[in-house]
Amino acid sequence: MSATAESLKAGAPQGAPAPVSDDRRVDGFVVGVSIIGLLLLGALIALETAPFLVGLFAVGTVLGIALYHGAFGFTGGWRSFVVKKRSAGLRAQLALLALASMLFIPILGSIEPGSGMSGAVAPVGVSLVVGSFLFGFGMQLGGGCGSGTLFTVGAGNIRMVLTLVFFIVGSVIGTLHLPWWLELPGVNPVSLISGLGIWGALAIQLALCGALAWWVTQIERRHHGAIEQRVFSGPDRGYISNLFKGQWPLFWAVVVLAVGNLGVLLLSGHPWGITFAFGLWGAKILQAVGVDMSQFEFWTWDYPSLALADSVLVNVTSVTNFGLLLGAMLAAGLAGRYNQASSGRIPPRSLLAAVLGGLIMGYGARLGFGCNIGALFSGIASASLHGWIWFAAAWVGSLLGIRARPWFSLSNS
C-alpha cells in the first residue's frame, strides 16, 4: 500500500470500520483542474488517435479513482500480513485475482489465432525470478508498487514523485540490460490455458487463490482471534458519500479493478500494464537530449522501437497511465486530501529509500516483464505461469524489503 493509502487509514483501529466522520470538503480547485485536464487530454486523444484509445483513457481514469478511493495497494497489504498478521489487503488481492481469472480465462481460451488479442504471458527464467525479487524488495522501500506509485503521484504525494522519477530511471537501465538477462536459462511462456484447457486452468487458479486465502485467514485468526472486516465494509457515511469521496470497501475496488482490466483487454487486445510506459518515457527523454537509443537491442525490437518513434498518445500503456494519474487526482480532490500525504518534513533517509526503491523497482519491472499489475495481476488473470512465479519471488524480495525499511526511517507499524 502506498503512503497515501496508509495515511487514509491513519488512526483507524485494526479490525473495525473507519471512524464515522464526514467533515471533509471537496477541493474544488483540484477537482476542477483534473476535470479540465481529463477533458483536454481526452479531446486531444479523440482528435488525433483512435476511439479505442479514448476508451482506454476513460478506463484508466476509473482505475485511478478505484485505486485511490479503495486505498488499494499491494505493498501495504503484503506488509500488513507479514508484520501484523492482518490479511484483509491480501484477501482482497486474492479475490481480485480470482475474479479476474473468471473474467479472462474463458475469453482468452476462446479467441481465434490472429485475432490480435492475447493475454499477459512471458518467459519463465532467471530474468523473471531476479526481476520480480528485486521489484518486491524495491516496492517496500519505494512505498508503493507500480499502481501505488502512480496513483499516489496523481494524488499529489511529493515523496512518491521522487519514487516515480527513479522508477523511470531504473526502467530505462533495465531495458538496456534485458537482452542479456534473457540469454540466461529460461523457457518460453507457459500458458495454463494451453496446457489444461479453459476449465482446467480456471479450476487450478481458483483453487490456488482459495487455498492462499484460507491460509492467510487461518494465520490471522490464530494471532487475533478474528479477521479484519475491511473487505466488504467501509466507513459508515452512506453509499453516495463513500462512492464520491471514499473510502470504498476493498471489494468495490476489487470489482472495478477486475472489470477495468477486462476493459483494457477488450479495447487494446492486451491486459492492463503500467511500467512499460515508464521505460518508454525515460527513453524518449534520453532520445530528446541526443542519445541514440537504437544502439540498444531492446529499442530495436518491433514493439518498443515503434513505441519510441511514435507519439505517447498512441501508446496504450501511456494513455492508460495518463487517465490513471488524472483519475487519482480527481479522487483526491473529491476526498479533500490532495497533496495531504506530503504535509510535514520528509526524513532524508526516507527520500533515499524512495530513490533506491524506485531504481530497484524500475530495473526489476523490466527484467520481470512488468509490475504487480502487468505481471502479477494481468499475468495470473491470463493463467500464465510467469504470474505465479512473479508473485512468489516478489514476496521473498518483499520480506527482505520489510526488514530493510527501519534503516530508512520507514515505519513497519
Added chain:
Amino acid sequence: MSTVQRHYKRWRVIVILMLIGGVVMADHIGSPTFRMNMGEGGLETTLSQRQSQTSACAPCGAPCRPED
C-alpha cells in the same frame, strides 16, 4: 463543515500540469502519427502496425512471439 486544508500552491499544480501537457504535445507533434494526420503518407505508425500485425506482442517488454 471544515474548510479544505491545502498543502500545496495552486500555481505550482497548474505549472506542473502545463509542463507535462507541453511535453506530451511536443512528443506528439514530432511523431509519425501526427505527420500522417497532417497528410503525409508512407509512414509506419503504431496504429497502422496494430492493424497489420496479428501476432502476440504484449506491452510487457517481453520479446514478441510469432503467431501460435
